[in-house]
Amino acid sequence: xxxxxxxxxxxxxxxxxxxxxxxxxxxxxxxxxxxxxxxxxxxxxxxxxxxxxxxxxxxxxxxxxxxxxxxxxxxxxxxxxxxxxxxxxxxxxxxxxxxxxxxxxxxxxxxxxxxxxxxxxxxxxxxxxxxxxxxxxxxxxxxxxxxxxxxxxxxxxxxxxxxxxxxxxxxxxxxxxxxxx
Numbered sequence: 783x784x785x786x787x788x789x790x791x792x793x794x795x796x797x798x799x800x801x802x803x804x805x806x807x808x809x810x811x812x813x814x815x816x817x818x819x820x821x822x823x824x825x826x827x828x829x830x831x832x833x834x835x836x837x838x839x840x841x842x843x844x845x846x847x848x849x850x851x852x853x854x855x856x857x858x859x860x861x862x863x864x865x866x867x868x869x870x871x872x873x874x875x876x877x878x879x880x881x882x883x884x885x886x887x888x889x890x891x892x893x894x895x896x897x898x899x900x901x902x903x904x905x906x907x908x909x910x911x912x913x914x915x916x917x918x919x920x921x922x923x924x925x926x927x928x929x930x931x932x933x934x935x936x937x938x939x940x941x942x943x944x945x946x947x948x949x950x951x952x953x954x955x956x957x958x959x960x961x962x963x
Contacts, residue, residue, distance in 0.1 A: 816849065819862035819894040821960075825887050827879065830869040841876060844869040844886045848897045848932065850925070856915005858908075860900035860925075862893035878945075884953075885945045889936060891956045896932035900925045 817829060830844065845868035852858040876882070903925055907916050916924075942948045 815865055815867040816861075816863040817866060817890075819890060819897070823890075825864065825883050825890060827871050827874040827883070829864070829866055830871055831866045832868055832870040834870040834872040836872070838872075841872045841878075842870070842882050842886065844871075844889070846886075846889045846893050846936070848893055848900065848929070850900065850922070852916075852918040852921060856917075858904050858916060858918070858921055860897040860904070862890060862897040864890055881945055881949065884949050888949065888952045888956055889939060891960060892932070892936060892939065892952075895956060895959045896928060896935075899928050903928060 815831075817823060817825070825844070832843075835843065845865040847863055847865065849861045849863045850858065851861065871879070871882075873879075904916065904921065907921065907924055908914070939948055939952060
């Protein structure tokens with residue numbers, strides 16, 4: 783009888799704790815498909831797992847984005863990611879692949895610049911809320927203008943006429959933004 787009470791006494795807090803960290807547990811599962819931005823990360827053609835769409839006019843489809851993570855404790859953070867499971871490259875032997883990978887790296891870096899803006903906003907919101915967590919719905923509403931600007935810039939870069947011009951123009955701008963504190 784004592785053993786049953788002890789097990790029950792230990793099981794209930796453990797179950798509550800696991801319930802509270804469920805978002806963190808799910809994030810571990812989701813992150814296995816992601817390349818999370820790091821200063822030293824280089825995108826490689828071998829990183830992309832999706833079978834190429836042979837009917838597409840595009841030679842490359844790389845899914846860049848910002849992953850906004852929040853948990854039950856109100857801790858939030860934005861990550862710049864590439865989803866490997868949603869990205870593909872048709873011809874890895876293409877002579878333009880090096881320029882294409884640099885172009886994609888610029889888009890990935892732009893994601894990082896904007897995830898940093900979101901993380902700054904999270905700090906401001908958290909400070910204004912006496913270091914308490916921010917409800918996820920409120921957080922989404924507060925960072926929506928940043929996300930809209932990010933999507934506009936990503937669209938502008940992605941739809942540029944010349945990838946080489948994009949590389950020349952944006953590499954300097956993005957590098958400068960990444961070195962800002």
